[in-house]
Amino acid sequence: MEEERMIEMILEKMDRMLELEEEILEMVSIERKELKPLDALTLLDLPDHLRKSAMVMNKLKEATAKEVADETMRERSIESAYLNQLHRENYLLKKRDGRKVIFYFPKE
Amino acid sequence: MKTIAIHSYRGGTGKTNIALSMAECLAQREKQVCLMDFDLRAPSLGSFFGYKPSNYINDFLEERCGIEDLLVSVEEFNDRLFVGFASSEIRDIKEAMKEDKKKQMKILSKILNGRDSLKDNMDYLIFDTTPGLRYSSTNVILSSDLVLLVATLDRSDLAGTKRMIEEIHEILDMPHSVIINKVPAGVSDEEVSKEVGDKLSQNMICTIQCYCEVMSLRGRETIFHHQPEHPFSRAIEEIADKIS
Ligand SMILES: Nc1ncnc2c1ncn2[C@@H]1O[C@H](COP(=O)(O)OP(=O)(O)OP(=O)(O)O)[C@@H](O)[C@H]1O
Ligand SMILES: [Mg+2]
Numbered sequence: 001m002e003e004e005r006m007i008e009m010i011l012e013k014m015d016r017m018l019e020l021e022e023e024i025l026e027m028v029s030i031e032r033k034e035l036k037p038l039d040a041l042t043l044l045d046l047p048d049h050l051r052k053s054a055m056v057m058n059k060l061k062e063a064t065a066k067e068v069a070d071e072t073m074r075e076r077s078i079e080s081a082y083l084n085q086l087h088r089e090n091y092l093l094k095k096r097d098g099r100k101v102i103f104y105f106p107k108e
Numbered sequence: 109m110k111t112i113a114i115h116s117y118r119g120g121t122g123k124t125n126i127a128l129s130m131a132e133c134l135a136q137r138e139k140q141v142c143l144m145d146f147d148l149r150a151p152s153l154g155s156f157f158g159y160k161p162s163n164y165i166n167d168f169l170e171e172r173c174g175i176e177d178l179l180v181s182v183e184e185f186n187d188r189l190f191v192g193f194a195s196s197e198i199r200d201i202k203e204a205m206k207e208d209k210k211k212q213m214k215i216l217s218k219i220l221n222g223r224d225s226l227k228d229n230m231d232y233l234i235f236d237t238t239p240g241l242r243y244s245s246t247n248v249i250l251s252s253d254l255v256l257l258v259a260t261l262d263r264s265d266l267a268g269t270k271r272m273i274e275e276i277h278e279i280l281d282m283p284h285s286v287i288i289n290k291v292p293a294g295v296s297d298e299e300v301s302k303e304v305g306d307k308l309s310q311n312m313i314c315t316i317q318c319y320c321e322v323m324s325l326r327g328r329e330t331i332f333h334h335q336p337e338h339p340f341s342r343a344i345e346e347i348a349d350k351i352s
Contacts, residue, residue, distance in 0.1 A: 059220040
């Protein structure tokens with residue numbers, strides 16, 4: 001039990017480090033790429049693990065990794081990695097709200 | 109709630125007929141059933157029921173109404189069978205079939221949320237679909253728990269159905285079953301299995317013969333409702349047993 005908590009903590013810290021790295025990369029990158037749509041035919045081409053997260057995001061529109069994980073029944077830290085991958089590949093936007101990281105699609 | 113998409117590779121294989129009969133069959137078994145005409149390219153339930161609703165699926169997808177506003181209760185079934193109709197106005201068809209990715213992404217999200225909001229009140233949600241690989245069918249397949257593929261013994265139909273299974277359902281890990289419809293009289297199930305090949309026969313849950321009566325019935329009644337003892341109706345019962 002104690003070990004699991006430690007691992008969860010370490011994973012969270014690693015997440016945070018990766019996020020910081022991305023935030024920095026984003027700040028320095030000059031061109032901002034346009035978001036790619038996650039329509040049905042695009043979803044069909046995504047790898048299985050990413051598609052599950054993408055489908056839930058399509059439903060929720062705006063969610064934390066925890067909220068997506070509750071629907072995909074996966075670990076929050078794993079879900080967070082997948083959502084970050086979707087974000088890196090320009091399918092999702094990401095913002096910070098206090099301690100929470102929120103993934104979302106832009107409103108029209 | 110179980111969500112079932114009735115789909116096919118080729119057109120005219122019998123999807124609408126089977127979707128409608130299945131919906132009637134499950135409603136007769138005291139289930140709450142919602143049947144949605146998601147053949148947005150060529151809607152047909154409206155003319156079958158001779159009904160002109162005030163809201164269409166198209167209005168829901170374009171955010172002009174809620175999902176509950178478009179469901180019509182079919183009188184003979186005492187609030188057990190509800191139907192959602194699609195608009196057959198050319199303008200609406202063009203709009204719904206637009207191959208715009210952003211638009212189709214919005215539509216997929218509407219379908220996923222609409223499905224979830226029916227969860228508590230329905231036992232079955234049945235989608236009739238557009239044949240082949242179109243947005244109006246893939247959106248619905250992605251929102252379903254089970255896909256029933258209706259094929260005929262036509263060679264290109266069988267080949268296309270097999271390809272769809274390999275390239276869509278297996279990749280999505282989507283439960284799917286095959287119905288071989290319009291089998292000529294006198295062809296046995298074994299012969300059908302041989303004809304359709306291993307992949308399809310492994311997934312085959314029913315074969316239905318070709319009956320002139322099914323074709324010639326016009327207007328408001330399915331053969332299922334009209335002649336419950338007809339072999340076509342018994343085949344529908346068999347499918348309903350297997351999927352429930
Ligand atoms: N088992 C059968 N025996 C004889 N006729 C059949 C059978 N099943 C369906 N049909 C007939 O085939 C025609 C096409 O059926 P239906 O409209 O259900 O197909 P569909 O797959 O929905 O077509 P579409 O792809 O155009 O929507 C109809 O005239 C229907 O009555
Ligand atoms: Mg049809």
